[in-house]
Amino acid sequence: VPRHQVILGKFIGGYLTILAALLISVLIGMVIVSFLSFPLFSGEVLSRLLLILLVSFLYLALMFTLGLFISSRCHSSLSAFTILLLIWVVLILAFPSLSGIVARIVYPVKSEQVLNQEKAEVRSNILREKGNELSEAIERAGLFREGVWTGSEEWQEYEKLRKPIAGKYEKRQAELIRQLEADYQREHSTQDRIAVNISRLSPASTLTYIMGDLCHTGLQERESFYQQAKVYYQRLDDIYYSKEWVDTFTVGKSRTYSIGKNAEGRAERKDLPFFTYKSRGLGEVLGRSIIDIGVLVLYTLIFFLGAYFSFLRYDVR
Structure with missing residues (x-):
């Protein structure tokens, strides 16, 4: 019997045996799930x-x-088993665990705590600068005289004066915060991509990425959730949070006051929209996962060709 037929028959026979066992267990699981009223045949589930x-x-x-x-490279079953165990430890345990560590060494980024400190510093500086300018507006409007708040006419005058002042500082603060968050997300996305690409050297990690995306728990879903959450928060800010303001200013050298108001047109809490997450469609998931699937196919071809040519040169003595 030609050697290429032997290696091909060994692959087909062994693979079909494993495949049959897997299919039987999957069919049993599908039957059990169907009896539990799980919508197995609805939407994209099937x-x-x-x-x-x-x-x-x-x-x-x-x-x-x-x-x-x-096995085609080894003459001893014990040697083959030892090498396979070593490969399993490296590919299944080492690469997925070390990829994140290597990525953090190669491309270090600041932590979330540092980001929050930078954002707090920006808010503090803007609040202080805005408060200094608003103190002058309060004096011009006559809103606070000799330690006593004055009437509604002065309040209306102050609102007219504060609008361009507060708008200028709030816009500047929003731009600085947005830039800090964008830089943070970009740096972490780069670090994540490095870690993912390193871990792709392990077929197990590649399989995990594909399965995660197909089950709505992968990196694609995390990215999609973050983007949709940003849009939702911006919508809340437009109809609720941006409709209220609080100004802090200092009178004299040490006395600090805060005044605020809810603007007209602010939505009630009960009328606020709920966050509804929309998962990525199957076509989009496949489009993004095609690289990982291609990696698995490439590994399979490399190992099969390696087994094929090794068996052709195998010394049976």
Whole structure:
């Protein structure tokens, strides 16, 4: 029997045996889930489940061809087992764990605590500068005289004076905060990409990324959730938070006061919109996961070709 037929038959026979066991367990699980009234056949659930199965079949083929490759290179089953155990430890345990550490060393970024400190410093500086200018507006409006608050006419005059002053500082503060957050997100996204690309050297990590995206728990979903949450918060700010203001100013050298008001048109709390998250569609997920699927296919081909050519040169003596 030609050697290429032997190695091919060994792959097909062994792989189909494992595949049959997996399919039986999956079918049993689907039957149990159906009896529990889980909407298995609604929406994209079944499509995602089938894709998860296909990716699992591909991963099994990858690991099986890896075993074939190692066994074709070794003359002793004990040596093959030892090498496979070492490879398993490196690919399954070491790479996924070390990728984040290496990424933090190669591309260090500031922590969230540092970001919060920088934002607090910006707010404090803006608040102090705004308070100094608003103190002059209060004096011009006559809102506070000899330690006593005056009437509504002075208040209306103060509101006219404060609007351009407060708007200038609030806009500046929003721009500075937005820039700090954008820099923070960009730096962490770069660090995450480095860690992900390093961990892709492990087929197990690649499988995890694909499965996570198909199950709405992956990196794509995290990014999508963050973007949608930003849009939602901006909407709340437009209809609620931006409709209230509080000014802090100093009278004399040490006496500090705060005054504020809820502006007209501010929405009631009971009328605030709820946050509704929209998951990424299956097509978009596949478009982003095609690289990871391609990595698994490439690994499978490399291991199979390695097993094929190694077996052709194998000395049976």
